[in-house]
Amino acid sequence: MKRTAFLIIGATAAFAAVASADTVAPGDVAYDDYGSVAASLTGVAGDAANGEKVMVTKSLGNCVACHQVSVLDYAAFHGEIGPSLDGAGDRWTEEELRGIVANAKMTFEGTLMPAMYKVSGFIRPGDFKGKSVPNPPSILTAQQVEDVVAFLMTIKE
């Protein structure tokens, strides 16, 4: 009981600082049967320029570690673990992309792509130094997810 209460307070406190009252907490994101998320996580329109930054920044999305994206070629060494994201804005709707970025496992069962907006259910969560972090923050904030989705929507063939 006590532990649950602590977790909820912890999570609320973590997000209060960066989010408006409308922000959907990671545990409350509504995925449909195919993994897409209809409603914005914040109610604030995504900022594509910031989304681009999130995608190439190692400590944030680090998307280019696994994906080739031609318009991001200036960030060297794109990975090959996932498919090229060229044309992603043609292939997918905004709702689908929101679901893929927030938690790709809801769209692609068992995928290697990390869930960017998720805070529980991890095995031995830690930091990049190998130390335990029992209640890790999500990799991206709700607004950063919206920003990345806004940028992905601009990647058309």
Add this chain to the structure above:
Amino acid sequence: MKISKLHPIMQLATAATLALGLGVAAQAEEGAKLIVNGEIEMVTRTAAPAYIDGLDEIISGWEFRSTETQALQMDDFDNSGMLGVDSALEAWNKVQGPEQKSCATCHGDVESMKGVRTVMPKFNEEANDLWTLEDYINNCRTERQNVEAWGYTGGSMTNMAALIAVQSRGMPMNVAIDGPAAPFWEAGKELYYARTGVLELSCASCHEQSYGLHIRADHLSQGQINGFPAYRLKNAKLNGIHARFKGCVRDTKAETYKPGGPEFHALELYVASRGNGLTVEGPSVRN
């Protein structure tokens, strides 16, 4: 990768990525044959053992390195890991402790260690536990020489592990996974497939599902340990098996296991068994 589960568009995209990835790997591996000092012929590629479900072929990490890095391992004069081997040879012959014994006092020439690396880790009846090469080394130090144990991943230990590996270069890895070793192997297998950390990646995510592909600038190998200890250009020293495991677990944004601890012992047996048939290369050279 289970392509059938994907969205139809994704099936195409993924098939294209896989094809591209394999193309890249084939290029890097073309014609590559590892013969050390012009005489020790290594098996860098062979059929996977039957008990490994996820691989048809097992491939040494050497094949995934750049031509320049590969060359450094082909001649002992170019292999900086041999400096550690030389310093371990001094330690091998150094008389010390209350009984004034060296390793050589009991074992004679270090060539007596031929074959030892190929069967490590193995179940030790007396200790009723799974022992790595490092455990055997420290046991000799504390029980026979009466000197202090070396740190599990320390320089002296890793150098000695390299000296002992050298005696088996060119011999195929052949660890036992049955009998008393079986429960350790099972535990190691479970760890290998556990998707740890905030990134939820397992050893298999990178080294079974994605080998041959790049993750950012890194060309993923199968994560085999037949080349250990490995001299890394990145930190300019020999690196032991558990130190490498620790780095990989850390990179999944996870709380690591302790080098020398029970989890990495089990994992080492399982990973070693995935490489049964590849030849001992230690000390290898990696970036």
